[in-house]
Amino acid sequence: MPTSIALIAHDSQKADMMALAQKYQTTLSRYHTIATANTGKQVQAATGLPIELIKSQRDGGDIQITARVIAGEIACVLWLCDPDQLQTIAASLLNLLRICQIYNVPLATNLSTANALLQSLQKSRVAHLIFNPVAGQGNPDADLALIRQILEPQIQLNVIFTKPDLNPTDQAKAAIASIQRRRSLISDTNFVIASGGDGTISAVANALIGTGIPLGIIPRGTANAFSVALGIPTGVKQACETILTGNTCIVDAARCNSFPMILLAGIGFEAETVERADREMKNLLGPLAYLIAGAQQLLEQKLFAVEVEIDGSVTEFHCGAMTIANAAPPTSVLAQGLGEVIPNDGLLDVTIAVSKNESLTLSDRLLAIDVIGKLFTSALVKTPIENEVLACFRTNKIKVTATPPQKVVVDGEIIGTTPVEIVCIPDGLTLFAPLLNSLVIPNHKMA
Numbered sequence: 001m002p003t004s005i006a007l008i009a010h011d012s013q014k015a016d017m018m019a020l021a022q023k024y025q026t027t028l029s030r031y032h033t034i035a036t037a038n039t040g041k042q043v044q045a046a047t048g049l050p051i052e053l054i055k056s057q058r059d060g061g062d063i064q065i066t067a068r069v070i071a072g073e074i075a076c077v078l079w080l081c082d083p084d085q086l087q088t089i090a091a092s093l094l095n096l097l098r099i100c101q102i103y104n105v106p107l108a109t110n111l112s113t114a115n116a117l118l119q120s121l122q123k124s125r126v127a128h129l130i131f132n133p134v135a136g137q138g139n140p141d142a143d144l145a146l147i148r149q150i151l152e153p154q155i156q157l158n159v160i161f162t163k164p165d166l167n168p169t170d171q172a173k174a175a176i177a178s179i180q181r182r183r184s185l186i187s188d189t190n191f192v193i194a195s196g197g198d199g200t201i202s203a204v205a206n207a208l209i210g211t212g213i214p215l216g217i218i219p220r221g222t223a224n225a226f227s228v229a230l231g232i233p234t235g236v237k238q239a240c241e242t243i244l245t246g247n248t249c250i251v252d253a254a255r256c257n258s259f260p261m262i263l264l265a266g267i268g269f270e271a272e273t274v275e276r277a278d279r280e281m282k283n284l285l286g287p288l289a290y291l292i293a294g295a296q297q298l299l300e301q302k303l304f305a306v307e308v309e310i311d312g313s314v315t316e317f318h319c320g321a322m323t324i325a326n327a328a329p330p331t332s333v334l335a336q337g338l339g340e341v342i343p344n345d346g347l348l349d350v351t352i353a354v355s356k357n358e359s360l361t362l363s364d365r366l367l368a369i370d371v372i373g374k375l376f377t378s379a380l381v382k383t384p385i386e387n388e389v390l391a392c393f394r395t396n397k398i399k400v401t402a403t404p405p406q407k408v409v410v411d412g413e414i415i416g417t418t419p420v421e422i423v424c425i426p427d428g429l430t431l432f433a434p435l436l437n438s439l440v441i442p443n444h445k446m447a
């Protein structure tokens, strides 16, 4: 996609060019701006924008712009011409016009056409793509090239790479601030895309909760639970196409202590399993890492006591695993006690694997394998499971205290240990989703 705007103004038109640049400063700031020497210096002084200065028109600046149009770099040319000089510059203007005709690049020669062009650029869709270059086991360069190839013809992409020492939530907050600055000018055309594993997507989603700004998801992690749970395609190409269609759905979000939660919190078994499946294991085995880690953990899992507080009343359980889900893929079997986790019902789905015993015997562990199998089936057929080792219910707010304190995993990351308080945030997040997704409300479409 062309990323530059070219400016030229005759002396009598320079004041208009300054005013135009000031009016559309935010739009120009999204592009690389090139300008003939004197015009460029004045625009730079008036707006503070970085401008690439080329030769003045007298010394061939217009020819340099013509060459950049041929090179495919220019999104539009604004040449504010002095009507009295049109005869003198006719040959130069004709050259530029000819090349703009051939390469189908808009060329404005007076103020009203320049205004119209900048207005349409102002309305064009801009996406801040927060891209984790080390997520998953794929080739990040090839993935990014494919994303650019599919999205850039229709969307201006601002690519922001995640860094090991930076929280993607902060990167997303900076993107949101720039979107909100633009919102006073034009709404609904700017959004954020997160591309990486569940860790990156969850961190970016955190910043977007409650903003109404849509989130596009291009999953490139190991499990991609976030996409699977919300019915978003897991292939890079299909995920990009979903964003291009512009259909959105609204789902609940949640908070676990101060941490955002889109999917689920796992206490006990699930947290220990996630901790076992470290980066090295995931690189080596991919999704199988979680299965192997789960099997190992099943042999070692110890029971713990939990106090569950809902609306001021406290219930106690002896358990080995507890899952509190806002949304969950069918593969998160420990969240599936109610058969289906509904991501837009304003409620959290709680599944507790309870035990009457003080500690887990071998037969308890074998029973646990049987129950996991049943939970998996229950998720596939979307039917609640009835089993005396499971306690399942829905609530919008829950407090959990464990003895001894247990590790807690939220959306794939260990966040600390119990106690936790989890609160559902109804309709907290807007996502791009395929039209066939049951969560999409028809006609809820971005411009």
Ligand SMILES: Nc1ncnc2c1ncn2[C@@H]1O[C@H](COP(=O)(O)OP(=O)(O)OP(=O)(O)O)[C@@H](O)[C@H]1O
Binding pocket: 132, 133, 134, 135, 136, 137, 161, 162, 163, 164, 165, 196, 197, 198, 199, 200, 201, 220, 221, 222, 223, 224, 282, 412
């Ligand atoms: N530029 C970077 N260089 C090195 N590490 C990074 C960089 N950006 C992010 N990270 C690390 O990536 C991790 C988050 O990865 P993310 O969850 O997106 O992918 P993943 O771990 O491959 O996914 P999954 O959990 O599905 O395997 C964090 O630990 C973060 O510190």
